[in-house]
Amino acid sequence: MLAYRNPRRRLGVALAVTLVLQLAACTQDRLYVSSTTVLGLDASVNTARTTGRVQLGYDRYFVTWVPQTVEQTDGGREVMSALNCTEIIVSGLALKKFDESLATGIAATNFAKQLNEESAAKYFDCFTDR
């Protein structure tokens, strides 16, 4: 009870609960593209790859994470299908623009089969100049 009389401890408890909830919510079954620029001291662990890094100074890195397999409705697992075009513009230390076209699952499979047709290729800019 004493903890709740102290605002600092209350914040600490709230933060601890949040961290525990996040740890419990860790998932590796999402696709993402990321861009990171850091200047200073940075330490991080990627929950999907379970890899860590510590660095001092400047760094910029890009990551595309595609889960190797995804769970199917029948309980089995299958290789994930993804089709995407990513355009990123960075100036100085900040990201200025990103433009992403993405299809996943059966939609990705179907788009990929019909990329030679203008009706499908127009949704993915990086394929239109072929």
Place this chain on the structure above:
Amino acid sequence: MATSLCLVSGCSTGSGLLIADVYRTEGAYVVTMEGFGVTMRTVAEDAGLTLGYDRRSYVYPQRIDDPPEEGRHYFFVPLPKRAPVAVSTRAVGMDLRASSVEFGLTLGYRDASLIALVPATESLYMRLRFLPDDVSATRLTYCSEEEPCWPIEIPDDVSASR
């Protein structure tokens, strides 16, 4: 009180000054927050604590059950329950992260973006154009297989295996 609300429903709050703007753009809701002082976030994809200055933007599809309230918010901003499709962050100071994507600590400057954050099990098409410094120009097309939307027509091929 705000902290308790935050823990129950996804949001951003802090003991410093938090200014949030919610924009309805072409196909998206964009929530942009600027925090000065201590800012706490409970959104799973961007949970953590910042001491200093931070600017964060979350992009949500326009077709959601609990859209954020447009306009300006101070100190506390409730966020939709579903995960954002993109997260853009810029922090100066101490940035502690405990999200579902990454755990980390930065002392200094950090600019990061998570784009196309979608469940691996979904079949969908998404097109997102996002300028962190001009979020009102955001354009998003988000079409899942269960919710086909104009003008996107995901090519149909019944012979394709799942």
